[in-house]
Amino acid sequence: MDKKTIRKIGILTSGGDAPGMNAAVRAAVRTAIGFDMEVIGIKRGYNGLIHGDFIALDAGAVGDMIQRGGTFLYTARCMEFMEEAGQKKAFEMAKKHGIEGIVVIGGDGSFRGAEKLSAMGLPTVGIPGTIDNDIVCTEYTIGYDTACNIGMEAIDRLRDTAQSHEKCSLIEVMGRKAGHLALEVGIAAGASAILVPEKEYDIKNEICRNITEGQKKGRTHHIIIMAEGCRDKVQDVAEIIEKETGISTRVTVLGHIQRGGAPTVRDRVVATRMGYFAVELLRAGRGNRLVAMKGNALTDYNINEGLMMKKSIDETLYTICQTVAR
Numbered sequence: 001m002d003k004k005t006i007r008k009i010g011i012l013t014s015g016g017d018a019p020g021m022n023a024a025v026r027a028a029v030r031t032a033i034g035f036d037m038e039v040i041g042i043k044r045g046y047n048g049l050i051h052g053d054f055i056a057l058d059a060g061a062v063g064d065m066i067q068r069g070g071t072f073l074y075t076a077r078c079m080e081f082m083e084e085a086g087q088k089k090a091f092e093m094a095k096k097h098g099i100e101g102i103v104v105i106g107g108d109g110s111f112r113g114a115e116k117l118s119a120m121g122l123p124t125v126g127i128p129g130t131i132d133n134d135i136v137c138t139e140y141t142i143g144y145d146t147a148c149n150i151g152m153e154a155i156d157r158l159r160d161t162a163q164s165h166e167k168c169s170l171i172e173v174m175g176r177k178a179g180h181l182a183l184e185v186g187i188a189a190g191a192s193a194i195l196v197p198e199k200e201y202d203i204k205n206e207i208c209r210n211i212t213e214g215q216k217k218g219r220t221h222h223i224i225i226m227a228e229g230c231r232d233k234v235q236d237v238a239e240i241i242e243k244e245t246g247i248s249t250r251v252t253v254l255g256h257i258q259r260g261g262a263p264t265v266r267d268r269v270v271a272t273r274m275g276y277f278a279v280e281l282l283r284a285g286r287g288n289r290l291v292a293m294k295g296n297a298l299t300d301y302n303i304n305e306g307l308m309m310k311k312s313i314d315e316t317l318y319t320i321c322q323t324v325a326r
Contacts, residue, residue: 006037006100006101006123006282006283006285007036007037007038007100008037008038008039008040008098008099008100008101009028009032009037009038009039009040009099009100009101009102009103009279009282010039010040010041010042010049010054010094010099010101010102010103011025011028011029011039011040011041011042011057011073011102011103011105012041012042012043012045012046012048012049012073012102012103012104012105013025013045013071013073013074013075013105013106013129014045014046014075014076014078014104014105014106014107014109014110014113015045015075015077015106015107015109015110015129015130016075016106016107016130016131016259017069017070017071017075017259018129018130018131018141018142018143018144018146018147018259019069019070019131019142019143019146019147019259019260019261019262019263019264019267020129020142020143020146020263020267020268020270020271021070021071021073021105021129021142021143021271022062022065022066022068022069022070022071022072022263023065023066023142023263023267023268023271023272023275024105024127024129024142024271024272024274024275024278025041025057025062025065025071025072025073025105025275026062026065026066026272026275027271027272027273027274027275027276028103028127028275028276028278028279029041029057029058029059029061029062029275030059030062031275031276031279031280032279033058033059035279035283037279037283038056039056039057039058040054040055040056040057040097040099041054041055041056041057041061041073042054042073042102043055043073043074044073044074044075044076044078045074045075045076045077045078045106045110046078046080046081046086046090046110046113047076047077047078047080047081048073048074048076049081049090049093049094049102050078050080050081050086050089050090050093051093052093052096052097054097066263066268066272067262067263067268068262069146069259069260069261069262069263070259070260071105075106081113087113087116087117087120088120090117091117091120091121091122094117094122095122099122100122100123101122101123101124101125101282101287102114102117102122102123102124102125103124103125103126103127103275103278103279103282104124104125104126104127105126105127105129105142106126106127106128106129106130107128107129107130107132107134107135107141108134108135108136108307110126111126111135111290111303111306111307112303112307114126114288114303115288115303115304118287118288118303119288122287123282123285123286123287123288124287124288124289124303125278125279125281125282125286125287125289125290125291125300126278126289126290126291126303127142127271127274127275127278127291128140128141128142128274128290128291128292129141129142129143129271130142130143130144131143131144131146131147131174131175131181131258131259132144132174132175132176132178132180132181133178133180133181134175134176134177134178134180134311135290135292135306135307135311136306136307136308136309136310136311137290137292137301137305137306137307137309137311138290138291138292138293138294138306139292139293139294139295140270140293142263142267142270142271142274143259143263143267144180144181144267145263145264145266145267146261146262146263146264146267147174147181147258147259148181148184148185148188149264150254150257150258150260150261151173151181151185151189151254151258152185152188152189154171154252154254154257155169155171155185155189155191155223155225156189158171158223158252159189159221159223162221162222162223162250163220163221165221165248166220166221166247166248167221167222167247167248167249167250168211168221168222168223168224168238168241168242168245168247168248168249168250169221169222169223169224169249169250169252170224170226170234170237170238170241170249170250170251170252171223171224171225171226171251171252171253171254172226172227172228172234172251172252172253172254172255173185173225173226173227173228173254173258174228174254174255174256174258174259175227175228175229176228176229177197177229178197178198178227178229178313179194179196179197179198179199179227179229179313180313180314181227181258182194182195182196182225182226182227183196183313183314183317183318183321184317185225186225186321186325187317187320187321187324189223189225190223191223191224191225191321191325192210192211192214192219192222192223192224192325193206193207193210193222193224193225193325194224194225194226194321194325195207195224195225195226195227195230195237196227196230196313196318197227197229197230197231198312198313199313199318201230203232203237203240203241203244204240204244207224207237207241208240208241208244208245210325211241211245211247212244212245215245215247222247224237224241228253234251234253235251238250238251270293273298274291274293274298277291277298277300278291281300286300288302288303288304289301289302289303290302290303290306290307292306
């Protein structure tokens with residue numbers, strides 16, 4: 001890609017919303033303005049790019065945004081953009097409005113769309129924003145810490161009820177097909193067991209046996225955390241536990257409550273760093289890049305390369321969980 005001076009960029013959020021997206025937009029806007037770039041906010045993701053749903057963004061437009069959850073640019077799934085014709089429409093719309101580069105904040109599906117635009121000649125940089133923390137090339141995604149804290153706080157409240165009524169509380173957390181949220185939330189909440197899609201589990205011979213042994217030791221309540229991507233339905237697991245142990249078992253699905261709320265300090269800081277870094281990449285003439293965190297340092301990958309990497313749960317953390325949950 002030939003390096004050229006980029007004077008006008010677009011910013012969009014796509015896929016599921018995540019706390020910290022607004023902070024990333026804010027940082028990207030103010031960084032771009034600092035480099036004398038014009039900034040266009042693209043509303044409702046790729047759907048807005050196709051249909052020209054644009055707003056001009058200046059420093060004032062992103063004031064008082066860093067603490068807000070969700071995304072003020074809105075987000076939407078766009079089936080039209082999945083087809084080549086829709087991608088061409090999006091490219092032509094950007095060209096028509098003089099947009100020379102785009103920052104895309106979202107998950108893996110959003111980045112595959114960004115790669116298509118880059119291949120057409122419109123440089124794109126992706127910022128990982130998803131509570132699932134399942135973008136393979138980065139150790140951290142914006143929104144993850146907030147989602148963990150929200151989950152932990154909700155479970156702390158559920159524990160009071162489980163303890164008062166001597167029940168087993170089975171709690172499903174988000175995470176799609178990844179168990180990162182379930183693992184960290186479960187450890188933080190002191191769960192008796194944690195079920196994640198990356199690991200095999202035996203409900204009767206492991207989970208139920210541990211509950212029974214806990215009862216013999218005088219434990220009066222149990223907290224079980226289950227990732228939504230596990231092979232079993234949460235209600236089916238609850239029925240097995242109640243049948244095998246005789247302890248009343250109630251299901252709570254946290255669902256989208258984990259996506260909302262003001263972002264934590266970590267999410268605000270990481271989002272700000274990533275927003276700044278993304279604009280620097282575009283300014284340097286680099287497109288088709290994906291911002292990633294390794295340790296506490298930021299780096300970037302070719303989007304295709306980044307999405308092809310492997311990522312699993314933290315094996316050490318899982319071993320610790322199995323040990324201390326006994």
